[in-house]
Structures are given as C-alpha cells and as structure tokens.
Amino acid sequence: MQRRTILTGTALGVAGAAFGVSRPAAARSGRSATEVVAVRGVTVIDASGGVRRGQTVLIQGDRILDVGPVQRVPASHAGTVIDGSGKYLIPGLADMHTHATGIDDTDPELYAVNGVTTTRQMSASSDAREWQRQIAAGTRLGPQWSIGSKIVDGSPSLWDGLDADGSVHLTVADPGQARAAVRQQQAAGAAFIKTYTRLTRESFLAIADESARAGLPFLGHVPDFVQLTEASDRGMRTVEHLFEIWYDTSAEEDRLRRGVTAVPIAGGDYNGWFNRMQPYEYAAARTYDRRKAERVFRRVARNGTFVTPTLVLHETNDMPERIDRQDPRFRYFSADMIGYWDWALDNLYLPGRTPAQIAESRDLFRRRLGLTAELAAVGVPLMTGTDLGTTYLMPGFSLHDELALLVRAGLPPIQALAAATLHPARYLGRHDQGMIARGAVADLVLLDADPLHDIRNTTRINTVFVRGHRIDPAARARMLADIEVAVQQPRPPATTPVAYRGCPCHGGATASTRVAGRVSR
Known part of the structure; x- marks a missing residue:
C-alpha cells in the first residue's frame, strides 16, 4: 500500500496530512x-x-x-x-505487543493523544521503522518504538503461503538455520528475536543459545513442542499471550502434550491448526492444577521472565459475539480499516459457532482472567500489550481497555499501572522511565x-x-479532530495492489484474496 506520511512544520505532527488534507492543523503547544x-x-x-x-x-x-x-x-x-x-x-503508558498494519497512517498520533509513549513492534515492519525515523527526526510526534525481528517459525510454518514475500516471517528447519536466522535479524537491526509456534524444540534451543551469544533478547510464543518452564529457564525474556501457559499448569499435562505435538499442519494451515488446538487448550484450562501452577509461576518469576497477557486479544477472540460494531472510537479509523474488521468478524470469527462453543469460549475467557491474577499474585511481572493488528483493536484506545481488563481480573489499579509503566521500563533496561x-x-x-x-x-x-x-487539552482536541477528518478523505490511488495482512502474531487475512487464518493466536 502506498505510504502517506504525516509531516508538519512543528514537532507535533498531526494526522491530517496522512490522507492528503490540504491544510493540516498542527498542535501549537x-x-x-x-x-x-x-x-x-x-x-x-x-x-x-x-x-x-x-x-x-x-x-x-x-x-x-x-x-x-x-x-x-x-x-x-x-x-x-x-x-x-x-x-x-x-507515567506515560506502554503497549508492549503491537503490529503495524499499514492501512491507516495514524498510529503514532493516536498513541500520543492516548498517553501511550512506548510501544513494542512484535515483527519487522517498514511502517514502524519509518515512523521511528520520523519521530527521531522531530517531524512527527509519537511513542518510542522497540522493533523486533521477523517472526521465526518452524518448517512447515503456519505463515507459509500467507506471507508470500517473506516480509514478516522466516522459516527454519533445523538448529543451523535457526542460528543463522538470529544472526541475520541482528544484522538487520532487530531489537529482539521473536519466536513462533511451530519451532521444534531443537531449533528453539538453538535460538536461545545464539541470542545469548548475540546479546539479543528472545521472546514471543512458547512453541508447541517446548514447556513454558524450559523456555523460561533458557532465558526467554517475555511470554506473549496466555495460550501456552495452560499446559504446564494442567494436571493432565503429559496426555495433552502428546496430543498437541501430534497435531499435523500443512504450510499456511493456520485456521485448521487453530481449530484442532482449541479443544486441547480448553481441556488444559479445565484441568488447571493450582499447586502445580504456583510452582511453575514461582520458577518463571525467579527467572525474571515477563508475561504479556494481551487480554483484549483474548476477549476479542473468545467472545466475538460481544464486539460492539458501533463503538464511537471507530470514527478515528478509515472505511478501509473498519471494512477489514467487519469482513474478518463476519467471515473468520462468527461462522459456525454453536451455542455450546460460545458458552465454552466465554468460560475460557473467565479462566484467562483468573490465570492472569494468579500470575501477578505469585510475582510474575506482567506487561500491558494489545496485539494491535487484530480485528477491532485500536492504537492507544485499546491499551486503556487492557488496563480495565487487568483490574477486572483482580489486579489492584496500582499493579495494573505498573504493568503499563514500570514493568515495561524494567524489561527495556531503562531506569529513567516508568x-x-x-x-x-x-x-x-x-x-x-x-x-x-x-x-x-x-x-x-x-x-x-x-x-x-x-x-495540552486544546492541542489534543485538535489532533483528534484532524484525525477524524483525515480518515474520511479519499485515498490517493495505491501504486501496488492492496493486500493487508492481519496481525502477524496470529495468522492473518489477505484482503485481496480472502486467504486467511483466524486471527486468534
């Protein structure tokens, strides 16, 4: 998609120029x-x-x-x-799990007006790097970005065929290729290595070893073939989402892991893989062993491994029937963005869900809230993250939704604020932030x-x-008003066919071909 850059005469760029507004109104403060x-x-x-x-x-x-x-x-x-x-x-807030979409060029400003001053891009992104350059040059105002590697997955990969140009993922078939991927991504400027779901145990351990040699954090998904405790012991810096945690805490871990590791996939078979995995995840959640979980969580906490629960992602995926399509905040997003969200909901999330499945997924989300509270109670440092790029999640706005869900899970508000401020600063090694x-x-x-x-x-x-x-309040109101006007403007013609990929962390949808994985892991 053609880039539409926001440039103004002040350091407080506004969104108007993103869509060709002739006279962007710059904030004056x-x-x-x-x-x-x-x-x-x-x-x-x-x-x-x-x-x-x-x-x-x-x-x-x-x-x-x-x-x-x-x-x-x-x-x-x-x-x-x-x-x-x-x-x-x-302190300024942090969204520690984001994916630039490339549809609307307004993410930096929406983060800023919502008080989000730090973000972490969970896959290589030319959009995020361009925003980072503009912010550093003072031509645009937005958060500080920490930008990771391409997603490193096993072979076959859930991304094969969904990422034809290889812009967001690398496939590694053995430990040698895994080590080479770490070196390649370090040379490309990645701040960390992002691991994914179908890495073999041997390749995952090679990434852990090579990342340590390179002095790079590695983090992301705990692969299907690796225990959470082993990943944490080997130095995994952060665990993203709650999917992988259930197995280590289940009273039936051995049986469920045999089932999980036997789940077959073909390249790009994200939807089929996800649907086959859901019964195992729910079975693991229902056989949750609190005493076992406490031992696991204390081990993770001792290792200094952070967890980013991304509850807003889980709420969207577990309960799509409850999504409010009339959310007034949607006025800050283009028809292209909202059209993709609506298409994904109608074609990927809602079809085929039975009353029993709906009840089960609601129960699963309730259990996720409890899991989050128990992680915090044992001392595992949590961080706020939204998984921006997933359907209906919004830059800045959804971070506040995540805070509310952390409190709903049982965290005191000061602990929720720590997850959005102090813990991200500590993860980043910054003692002058948060x-x-x-x-x-x-x-x-x-x-x-x-x-x-x-x-x-x-x-x-x-x-x-x-x-x-x-x-200030007047500048903030102007920026929001400019964004609202800008996203309604006609788009310049794209120089290449539009092919938007959904969140690279969870599979995605290609709008031009309707080839998609359910955006949910």
Missing part, C-alpha cells in the same frame, strides 16, 4: 529545550513511589527537572505553570480523575507529555 514547565499541586501516582499528594513537577526539555512537595519545589521560575490541583499525574522522579524521561499523562479509584479514569486525559512535548 510543543516544547522549548530551555523553558521550564511546572505542574503544580498535583497528585503523583507511580508504581515505584506510590501516591504523593500536593506535588510540583518541573519539566525541562525531555526530562523531569525536579519533583517534590509544593513547599520545597517552587514554580515561580517556570515559563508555564499548569494547575494540577484535583488532577493526577502518571516513574516520576528527578532525571526521569518526561513521558507523563495528566488525568482529570483518580485512576486508583477507577482504572477507567486513565481515559480522562487532560494533558500528555511525550518526552517533554506537551499536548
């Missing part, structure tokens, strides 16, 4: 490298310092200059003073209501700071 901005009398909330009331936070450039009680930290020398009384300041402290990066979200009283108050956004760039 911006940032001066020398000006000091003070948020005075605010309640500061972060997972490292807890709740601190009556604080003044000073921001200069892209850093927090100082933070402390109003009596100690004067705001008199600040160029701009924001009244923080009755407001709440939290907190509100002197010297920390000025990624901040000013809220009009208390998120500890109701986690949904993270959507009550007043002002966002993205590395010190301030998006």
Whole structure:
C-alpha cells in the first residue's frame, strides 16, 4: 500500500496530512529545550513511589527537572505553570505487543493523544521503522518504538503461503538455520528475536543459545513442542499471550502434550491448526492444577521472565459475539480499516459457532482472567500489550481497555499501572522511565480523575507529555479532530495492489484474496 506520511512544520505532527488534507492543523503547544514547565499541586501516582499528594513537577526539555512537595519545589521560575490541583499525574503508558498494519497512517498520533509513549513492534515492519525515523527526526510526534525481528517459525510454518514475500516471517528447519536466522535479524537491526509456534524444540534451543551469544533478547510464543518452564529457564525474556501457559499448569499435562505435538499442519494451515488446538487448550484450562501452577509461576518469576497477557486479544477472540460494531472510537479509523474488521468478524470469527462453543469460549475467557491474577499474585511481572493488528483493536484506545481488563481480573489499579509503566521500563533496561522522579524521561499523562479509584479514569486525559512535548487539552482536541477528518478523505490511488495482512502474531487475512487464518493466536 502506498505510504502517506504525516509531516508538519512543528514537532507535533498531526494526522491530517496522512490522507492528503490540504491544510493540516498542527498542535501549537510543543516544547522549548530551555523553558521550564511546572505542574503544580498535583497528585503523583507511580508504581515505584506510590501516591504523593500536593506535588510540583518541573519539566525541562525531555526530562523531569525536579519533583517534590509544593513547599520545597517552587514554580515561580517556570515559563508555564499548569494547575494540577484535583488532577493526577502518571507515567506515560506502554503497549508492549503491537503490529503495524499499514492501512491507516495514524498510529503514532493516536498513541500520543492516548498517553501511550512506548510501544513494542512484535515483527519487522517498514511502517514502524519509518515512523521511528520520523519521530527521531522531530517531524512527527509519537511513542518510542522497540522493533523486533521477523517472526521465526518452524518448517512447515503456519505463515507459509500467507506471507508470500517473506516480509514478516522466516522459516527454519533445523538448529543451523535457526542460528543463522538470529544472526541475520541482528544484522538487520532487530531489537529482539521473536519466536513462533511451530519451532521444534531443537531449533528453539538453538535460538536461545545464539541470542545469548548475540546479546539479543528472545521472546514471543512458547512453541508447541517446548514447556513454558524450559523456555523460561533458557532465558526467554517475555511470554506473549496466555495460550501456552495452560499446559504446564494442567494436571493432565503429559496426555495433552502428546496430543498437541501430534497435531499435523500443512504450510499456511493456520485456521485448521487453530481449530484442532482449541479443544486441547480448553481441556488444559479445565484441568488447571493450582499447586502445580504456583510452582511453575514461582520458577518463571525467579527467572525474571515477563508475561504479556494481551487480554483484549483474548476477549476479542473468545467472545466475538460481544464486539460492539458501533463503538464511537471507530470514527478515528478509515472505511478501509473498519471494512477489514467487519469482513474478518463476519467471515473468520462468527461462522459456525454453536451455542455450546460460545458458552465454552466465554468460560475460557473467565479462566484467562483468573490465570492472569494468579500470575501477578505469585510475582510474575506482567506487561500491558494489545496485539494491535487484530480485528477491532485500536492504537492507544485499546491499551486503556487492557488496563480495565487487568483490574477486572483482580489486579489492584496500582499493579495494573505498573504493568503499563514500570514493568515495561524494567524489561527495556531503562531506569529513567516508568516513574516520576528527578532525571526521569518526561513521558507523563495528566488525568482529570483518580485512576486508583477507577482504572477507567486513565481515559480522562487532560494533558500528555511525550518526552517533554506537551499536548495540552486544546492541542489534543485538535489532533483528534484532524484525525477524524483525515480518515474520511479519499485515498490517493495505491501504486501496488492492496493486500493487508492481519496481525502477524496470529495468522492473518489477505484482503485481496480472502486467504486467511483466524486471527486468534
């Protein structure tokens, strides 16, 4: 699909130019490298310092200059003073599981206006790399991206035939090819190696070894042929989704693993493979052994392995009947995007579901919530991620939905905020992010209501700071209005045939051919 880049005269790019709007309205707030901005009398909330009331936070450039009680930290020398009384300041949020789609060129701005200042791209993406370049050049405002390798899968791969040009996946048939894939992706600039579902145990262990040699994290799906505990013991940095966790925690693990490893696939047979796997997953969930699970989770926690539950993905896949097609937030997305979502729901998710299957999948989602709470209770560090690229999931907006689901699962709001702030910073090795402290990066979200009283108050956004760039209420309203107008504009003619792939983490749909895997793993 032809790229439509957002460029404006300020560092706060807006979405209007993405679709050829003749006069994009740039946000005016911006940032001066020398000006000091003070948020005075605010309640500061972060997972490292807890709740601190009556604080003044000073921001200069892209850093927090100082933070402390109003009596100690004067705001008199600040160029701009924001009244923080009755407001709440939290660190910028992180979406740690995303896939750039290439349909709408508005992801960076939608993240920014929603207070999402860090993202992790879970497969190689020219779109994400272009956004990263634009943001670094100051021609566009958006989150910091950590961009991974192509998906590394076994042979045959669930992606064979769905990714004809090899832009998102690599197939490895043996440990030698697995090691070569790690070296190749490191040379291509990958920040980490993404493992996938049908890797053999031998190839997976080769990736673990070669990644350690290269100094690269490896993470992603625990393959069908590998135990969660073994993957964690070998250094797997993060486990994505909850699918693979059930087997290690089942009282019938041996029997179920024999069934899982015997499931045959053909290249590109994502849908058939997924449908054959679902009964095993549900059986594992129903035979969940809490004592066994606690031992497994303590081992994972000791290893420092993070888990990204992606509950919004599971909710979408487990209960497609409950998707609200009239969500008012859809006004920020083009007819092309919404058309793909609707097509996928009608052709991939809903057909053939019986009342019994619907009841079973709802029960499975309920169990997923409980699993998430138990992971957190034992001390496994969780991170928020949405699996953007999956049907009806939205840049920025869906991260707030994920926070709400974590609290619904049983996490206290401060723990949910930790999953969106402090834990991603620790995973990234950053000790100057995910907190509100002197010297920390000025990624901040000013809220009009208390998120500890109701986690949904993270959507009550007043002002966002993205590395010190301030998006005040007026600028934020303009950016959203510009996006809403821009996505309604006629598209320039594409220079190549449109072939949109759904989330590379879960199979996908090719719009031009209707060849698809159910977007669900």
